[in-house]
Amino acid sequence: MATKRPYVAGIAGSSGSGKTFFLNCFLNHFAAHEVALISQDDYYIPANTKTQEENKLYNFDLPTAIDREAFYRDIDSLFSGHTIYREEYTFNNPAIKPRIRETRPAPILIVEGLFIFYYEEVNALLDHRIFLHADEEVALQRRLSRDLLERGYNGDDVRYKWVNHVMPAYHRYLLPFRDQCDRVIMNNTDDPQPIIAVTNEISAELRRNAL
Template sequence: MRRGAYLVGVAGGSGSGKTSLVRALREQLPPGSVCVVSQDDYYHPKEQQAIDPNGKVNFDLPSAVDMEGLARDLRELVAGRSIHRKEYTFNQPDKEPDLIELLPAPVILVEGLFVLHHEPVRELFDLRVFIDASEGAQLDRRLRRDSRERGYGEAEILYQWEHHVLPAYRNYLLPYRHLCDLHVVNELGFERAVNVLRHHLLLTAGVEEPLGQGL
């Protein structure tokens, strides 16, 4: 959807490295040239989420996320208008969510589980990236992240992995991998992919390299 901004969609399974790749790419581009939009900040409240047959909340469904709101905000950013939204706190009731301001920029990086599954969002992207890792690597990363950052116990993480995360990956992510322009395998790192994306954006998205740096 090339108009006032160049939109890049980054999808991949839980623990594949979506957020890390987007952060690394943003750091490699000139200040002010990138706006990062996370699908996580569009989750519906916990009380609106689906309950699985065992009575557990399932956040790994497309219906868990306000994808229409995400599509609307992306169109606003493309039109040159800023967005204000409360951050998602991963259901930590004691944490007060910050108010996020998203500013229009030449490059908009959008990352999330379902950004390719939802067609109105998918069709906005000028470039689609799928980041992958082995299921073992993804599980190891999720165990470390969710225990350290989100306060989940190991048993809960493993339950979610088996009953929610893997089915979501197979049903709502893998069917769209073939639609992507770039497939990144993140087992030992993604430095080469970051460099490829950086060069592509500098050449095609109207981003100017600061003086003293070059391709």
């Protein structure tokens, strides 16, 4: 018997746009068997062969930093009804032992990442496109808070990457697709209520379309 194609929602946003919180709120609306999530971040080509100093300058914000073929192959496997297993990305931190993520097919598939609209073969699979946006200064402050507190990065390194890697990639590989998205969500506040409200609305819409 043929496997029914999942309803696919693509979610992308700039660094600091609040995508992680949005995703967590969104996923909370569904049972585990109703939704699957596949994240582009788990397909970074390992940079752990580089020295720590080299890694500070390595540009992770390029489409070539991702194993694009494996990313698409695993999405296709989910379409075919197969469970996929992938080692989670640990931001090249040797102190963290990566877990193996198990992703099972589900009626709703969430694909998220910076390049999901830029990769033509991935973009062609999406039924619903969501774009999260935050003003640059707001996004930078969130990035600084995350990278300094959670990842132990140096502030100068964070700002260097922001100016030379993060923003150029955003303007080249994500922003041009904003007008093609079904929904653009502005997220300049740390008040969680607007995001909770919009995920309530979107999840109800996807439930009607897919379940």
